[in-house]
Amino acid sequence: MNNYLNQLNPEQKKAVQHIEGPVMVIAGAGSGKTRVLTYRIVHLLKNNISPFSILALTFTNKAAKEMRNRIEEIVGSSIASSLWMGTFHSVFSRILRIEADKLNYPQNFTIYDTEDSKSLIRSIIKEFDLDKDHYKVSVVLNRISSLKNNFITSKNYSKYHELIQTDKIAKRPEFERIYRAYDQRCVKASAMDFDDLLINTYLLLDNFPQALLKYQNKFQHILIDEYQDTNHVQYLIIKKLAALNENICVVGDDAQSIYSFRGAKIENILNFKNDYPDLKSYKLEQNYRSTATIVETANSLIGFNENQIQKTVWTENEKGEKIIVCKCNSDSDEGRLVANTIFEIKYREQVHEKDFAILYRTNAQSRAIEEALRKKNIPYKIYGGLSFYQRKEIKDILAYCRLTINPNDEEALKRIINYPARGIGQTTIQKLITVSNNMNISIWHLINNLSEFDHGINKGTSNKISDFSAQINSYISQSEKYDAYFLAEHIAKSSGVFNDLYNDKSPEGVSRFENIQELLNGLKDFCENNEENLLANYMQDVALLTNQDNEKKEDFNKVTLMTVHAAKGLEFPYVFVVGLEQNLFPSLLASDSQENLEEERRLFYVAITRAEKRLFLSHTTNRFRWGNYIFCEPSQFLSEIDEKFIIKKEAETKKEKKRPNRFDFKKSFKKIEQKLTPPKGFKKIKPGSHNTPIVSSDLSIIKNGMSVKHAKFGKGKIIEISGENFDKKATIFFENIGQKQLLLRFAKLEIL
DNA sequence: GTATTATCTAAGTCT
DNA sequence: TAGATAATAC
Numbered sequence: 001m002n003n004y005l006n007q008l009n010p011e012q013k014k015a016v017q018h019i020e021g022p023v024m025v026i027a028g029a030g031s032g033k034t035r036v037l038t039y040r041i042v043h044l045l046k047n048n049i050s051p052f053s054i055l056a057l058t059f060t061n062k063a064a065k066e067m068r069n070r071i072e073e074i075v076g077s078s079i080a081s082s083l084w085m086g087t088f089h090s091v092f093s094r095i096l097r098i099e100a101d102k103l104n105y106p107q108n109f110t111i112y113d114t115e116d117s118k119s120l121i122r123s124i125i126k127e128f129d130l131d132k133d134h135y136k137v138s139v140v141l142n143r144i145s146s147l148k149n150n151f152i153t154s155k156n157y158s159k160y161h162e163l164i165q166t167d168k169i170a171k172r173p174e175f176e177r178i179y180r181a182y183d184q185r186c187v188k189a190s191a192m193d194f195d196d197l198l199i200n201t202y203l204l205l206d207n208f209p210q211a212l213l214k215y216q217n218k219f220q221h222i223l224i225d226e227y228q229d230t231n232h233v234q235y236l237i238i239k240k241l242a243a244l245n246e247n248i249c250v251v252g253d254d255a256q257s258i259y260s261f262r263g264a265k266i267e268n269i270l271n272f273k274n275d276y277p278d279l280k281s282y283k284l285e286q287n288y289r290s291t292a293t294i295v296e297t298a299n300s301l302i303g304f305n306e307n308q309i310q311k312t313v314w315t316e317n318e319k320g321e322k323i324i325v326c327k328c329n330s331d332s333d334e335g336r337l338v339a340n341t342i343f344e345i346k347y348r349e350q351v352h353e354k355d356f357a358i359l360y361r362t363n364a365q366s367r368a369i370e371e372a373l374r375k376k377n378i379p380y381k382i383y384g385g386l387s388f389y390q391r392k393e394i395k396d397i398l399a400y401c402r403l404t405i406n407p408n409d410e411e412a413l414k415r416i417i418n419y420p421a422r423g424i425g426q427t428t429i430q431k432l433i434t435v436s437n438n439m440n441i442s443i444w445h446l447i448n449n450l451s452e453f454d455h456g457i458n459k460g461t462s463n464k465i466s467d468f469s470a471q472i473n474s475y476i477s478q479s480e481k482y483d484a485y486f487l488a489e490h491i492a493k494s495s496g497v498f499n500d501l502y503n504d505k506s507p508e509g510v511s512r513f514e515n516i517q518e519l520l521n522g523l524k525d526f527c528e529n530n531e532e533n534l535l536a537n538y539m540q541d542v543a544l545l546t547n548q549d550n551e552k553k554e555d556f557n558k559v560t561l562m563t564v565h566a567a568k569g570l571e572f573p574y575v576f577v578v579g580l581e582q583n584l585f586p587s588l589l590a591s592d593s594q595e596n597l598e599e600e601r602r603l604f605y606v607a608i609t610r611a612e613k614r615l616f617l618s619h620t621t622n623r624f625r626w627g628n629y630i631f632c633e634p635s636q637f638l639s640e641i642d643e644k645f646i647i648k649k650e651a652e653t654k655k656e657k658k659r660p661n662r663f664d665f666k667k668s669f670k671k672i673e674q675k676l677t678p679p680k681g682f683k684k685i686k687p688g689s690h691n692t693p694i695v696s697s698d699l700s701i702i703k704n705g706m707s708v709k710h711a712k713f714g715k716g717k718i719i720e721i722s723g724e725n726f727d728k729k730a731t732i733f734f735e736n737i738g739q740k741q742l743l744l745r746f747a748k749l750e751i752l
Numbered sequence: 753g754t755a756t757t758a759t760c761t762a763a764g765t766c767t
Numbered sequence: 768t769a770g771a772t773a774a775t776a777c
Contacts, residue, residue: 059767060766060767061767087767088767089767090767111767113767114766114767136762138762194766194767195767197767198767258765259765259766261764261765261766262765262766262767361764361765362763362764362765363764363765364763364764364768384765384766418753418754421753421754421755423753423754424753425753425754426753427753428753461753543767544767546766546767563764563765563766564765565764565765565766566765566766587764587765588763588764589763589764590764603765624768625763625768626762626763626768627763627768627769628768
């Protein structure tokens with residue numbers, strides 16, 4: 001415990017030792033940020049600060065776990081385990097369970113994941129009988145989420161006239177009603193979505209002065225990692241919590257802010273000093289992670305961004321090898337290139353699989369890479385994509401568990417009331433929902449007291465429903481008596497889910513069965529390692545767990561595949577960044593504004609700076625995307641890197657045996673034409689008449705200066721046309737919302 | 753009410 | 768392409 005200060009450079013040491021008052025640490029990539037946070041906590045503990053009064057908020061559970069382990073090595077496990085450390089979501093859900101009654105929630109509230117939220121919104125839209133083309137579930141949910149992240153609740157939404165105006169323009173005037181209904185239904189189900197965990201924490205602190213004082217006094221020292229990726233509500237919460245002691249230390253790097261889509265505000269770090277006049281800030285600029293070539297490459301790239309805190313990341317590390325930029329003919333060639341390179345390096349340089357990471361912009365890209373790795377027998381692990389806990393069979397079992405702990409949980413109930421099939425079909429469920437909405441009771445209350453309500457469900461079905469509720473009731477009565485493992489296993493068997501999967505001998509069925517086994521093993525582990533081992537204890541954080549959190553021991557020495565987002569905070573000796581193509585990285589959806597493009601560039605910066613020794617970048621000229629081969633141009637980011645750092649190569653092409661044709665432009669274009677054909681029932685108007693809708697071959701007649709109408713954005717004028725054929729884009733100035741760049745094949749413009 | 757098949761639609765990053 | 772939803776037969 002004594003020599004930890006010796007392991008720090010002067011600036012790091014200052015940041016660690018300055019424990020009174022507000023501190024901001026701007027930490028360049030690879031500059032020992034985690035080390036500073038870890039040792040700062042150790043330093044606090046050494047200065048007789050109680051572990052119970054330290055709150056450390058990290059970006060992922062994994063980061064928290066690793067930091068806790070490192071602290072444990074120095075100060076011992078009993079102290080380390082007393083620290084309040086975790087993600088915003090997990091720490092605040094812990095607090096909310098303690099204080100639930102103040103917010104009129106039960107202590108056992110459910111956390112809705114995205115799928116639950118979507119399902120709820122889908123049913124609300126259906127119940128309101130709204131047009132689902134104007135009310136797209138994902139759009140509505142995104143909007144609700146970003147409102148919540150900016151602390152605009154359904155209750156005070158009506159104060160924001162400009163938002164209501166936006167709804168009208170976007171042809172969803174009923175949005176506010178949906179938002180309100182969504183919130184009410186969550187409350188009725190005793191459920192909170194991810195954003196509610198933050199909003200409700202803020203409401204707790206804002207509306208209950210004693211609670212605020214309690215936590216202000218409790219958390220004498222607050223540390224926040226990855227501060228550049230906090231959103232507005234998180235900012236508000238932190239500001240309140242820290243107001244009494246102002247012992248707050250935030251650590252971050254504006255150049256690595258990559259979560260604006262989740263409401264993250266880079267301004268939080270840029271304006272931090274405005275809130276704390278006494279702020280002392282430290283800059284960690286020495287990179288210990290990467291070769292000089294990699295550091296300078298990253299610097300040359302990020303220089304293209306205008307918006308940033310000035311800092312110079314430098315390193316004493318050796319120059320290292322140049323960066324390889326490789327051009328491939330297709331995504332499968334790219335996969336092969338990566339696999340071959342890993343294979344070669346592994347044997348030539350005698351390194352391990354765990355030293356390699358393959359990073360991509362989108363999860364869908366993993367497939368081609370996986371295929372190539374499998375062919376070469378290179379073991380790999382994938383983070384992200386469909387998380388273990390999001391698989392159907394796991395969610396089914398967990399839905400039973402959720403219902404046992406919180407029977408008001410409507411989404412869980414809807415999921416399993418007829419799985420395995422027990423004769424309670426759509427019509428019946430719809431009747432139940434209608435009655436429960438009209439009477440403002442939960443479905444659970446309704447099905448427990450069926451005879452008291454007028455629902456029009458026949459006797460036979462009523463009996464089936466009663467059987468179901470009796471089954472759940474029996475689980476509830478056992479939930480206090482038996483541990484989580486015992487109960488979950490009992491549920492899996494007695495509900496029929498286990499049997500249902502056991503009888504399915506297809507490869508998928510077998511794998512589903514194994515997944516259930518794995519879930520049960522996890523529960524067993526949980527029960528053996530926790531004193532409080534009831535199902536309710538286990539269920540508390542399950543919704544917040546991700547793939548990263550259940551890494552298995554046998555996965556230790558494997559090549560890592562993940563998105564760049566997921567790679568934040570990690571480092572690997574050898575890094576491959578694949579798919580560096582225009583409209584993929586940077587994403588097509590980010591090309592409409594300067595801010596979005598800068599964020600993509602920061603994302604690429606994050607990708608590059610994960611590498612310690614060597615960096616490989618690749619792009620393809622043809623990529624299988626959306627069911628077609630499409631032609632790809634190299635990413636603009638590649639041309640932004642100073643040429644002196646790179647070596648350009650071309651990957652060898654291998655003839656495919658039995659894959660769909662190589663990119664066939666005519667064929668591909670035909671498909672697009674089909675998509676542009678108006679739907680059935682669309683009124684056909686003769687060409688030349690006033691408002692001819694643009695279809696198929698008409699794509700080429702769109703010219704600069706034309707007045708057009710877009711279904712969503714309204715009227716506008718074309719101010720620029722760019723790209724060719726498939727990628728033809730128009731920059732349009734819309735009367736209502738201003739300038740936007742649209743892909744013509746999606747835009748379905750009407751010429752006015 | 754259920755199981756199977758046809759059709760449609762989206763297509764990005766995550767707690 | 769794949770997942771969700773609608774249509775169909777039983």
